[in-house]
Amino acid sequence: MTFSEQLITFMFIFCLPLLNASEASQCSSSSCGYRNVDVRFPFWLFPKQSSTCGHTGFDLLCTDRHETALKLPDTEPFLVRDIYYDKQRFRLNDPNNCMARRLLSFDASGSPFSPLHFLNHTILIYPNEDIKSSSHYKPIRCLGNSTSSFFAILFDFASSMPSSCQMVKTLLLPVSSPIAVDLNDQDLWLKWDSPSGRDCENNRSLRGFENNTTIEVKWFSSFKSGIHNFVLLMMKLICLSLMTLLFGITTCVVYVTFSFERLPTQIRRSLARHATLKPPRGRARSPIFGPYKKVMNMREVRSLRAYSDVNTASTSNASILGYSCVVLARFVETVHKSK
Template structure:
């Protein structure tokens, strides 16, 4: 039992160091932007490294992805922390279709912009005057789908077409070119803008029981917090293992010594 206590006292500090380093900035192989609080990499970092709902993943191709509960998985193009924004793309290059069914409930995000559209459906053989409004990935060989800002009355110039939706709120100010500009979402909780303004990191206060957010100084260049996690893991395993080996050698040596003394006295 005493040996176990000694081992734990030696091992726990290294576990703490590992956990601390494990919350440092992370990256997916194909993306250059850093992943840090409130975001964290699911299955690679502990949940306390990020805020609930901000879990990201690296997909099999090395790209960062975000899964929205009722809208599915999106590629992450970039993340801004000082002015909170995450920009998303569709892996199939038809973000417009995803935007028309976007549901952000049960997620911590909200649209950066909301624009109301009128959606008009026209037969593909119809001589369109407003072809620049055709959303290509929503159209097919028989039907063209056009998107106009609400308040326009273009449909009266297209008698052979049908209005399929009016006052249709979409989180994009340019539905036709949404694949180029992406879907911009923002968040208000947690609010880390004050930390970012001071060039500090944001995270949970380890000493608070109510999961309060606080600012932390960035690790200095060359400090132990910037070392690779693999090195920390190696140390956390190697040092207790060496300690255990030394204790075993000491125990065996002590037993041999005691046996020799017992034999000599008899």
């Protein structure tokens, strides 16, 4: 096996596995746009990230307005406003600005999330003409019609409402505080218990699956993983550069070789005839021999000098062969002109 063949074999054996190598198994954070919610493990952003970058049920998506959204089972998407990874909770909002209506039918079953608190509320319908402007109860703005309004009050205060109020139902509503607040001004706060990563967040480490075939969560040093990915990228660039250079050299050698083999047959025959020519004896000078000899002397000197320079500058057989072809072609052309 020649040196060039050994070099090509080494390049493929060394570089191909490196080019197929993956970065550290944890995924970097992503977002739907500038100054948007930072999405990282256990959440993952579809379709910007692979499902292996997050936990099951923690998939988020981007809206047409480049906002981060969460789609829970059997519900319309919620907008994600904040994610507190150290506290393992996040804040949701309704795209239509009617969170109170969403809370009346909210159901987190089938997802890994749960509300922070529940309070028992009673839903009432109250005629609009009986509503007092001084009342501390606020109607749900996105519900009701021109004749009546809807109220959501704590169950303990339902008995104090006027008799004109009609009770619709009583239910537990998810709230962000154990203290009663106006549902019109409330966002939905959810939390998750598993996977847990509070200590990891406090240590400023990254979390992710140990590999793509297990669900075991592992902590990664963000500094070490950054160095690993940088070194891997540099080695990939070096390998690609070397393979490109090797391909270019091989192409040049093949081009020069085929160019020489395709020299016109007439030039080859002329070179063969020139090799059999012998100078005439005596003082008689042929009309061709005089200029022929001068041409030979000048061409030989130039060819030897050129050959010496090329041989000193490069030992490449392809370069010497190509240069010799040019010199011989010019020489044959001069011979034909002299005739």
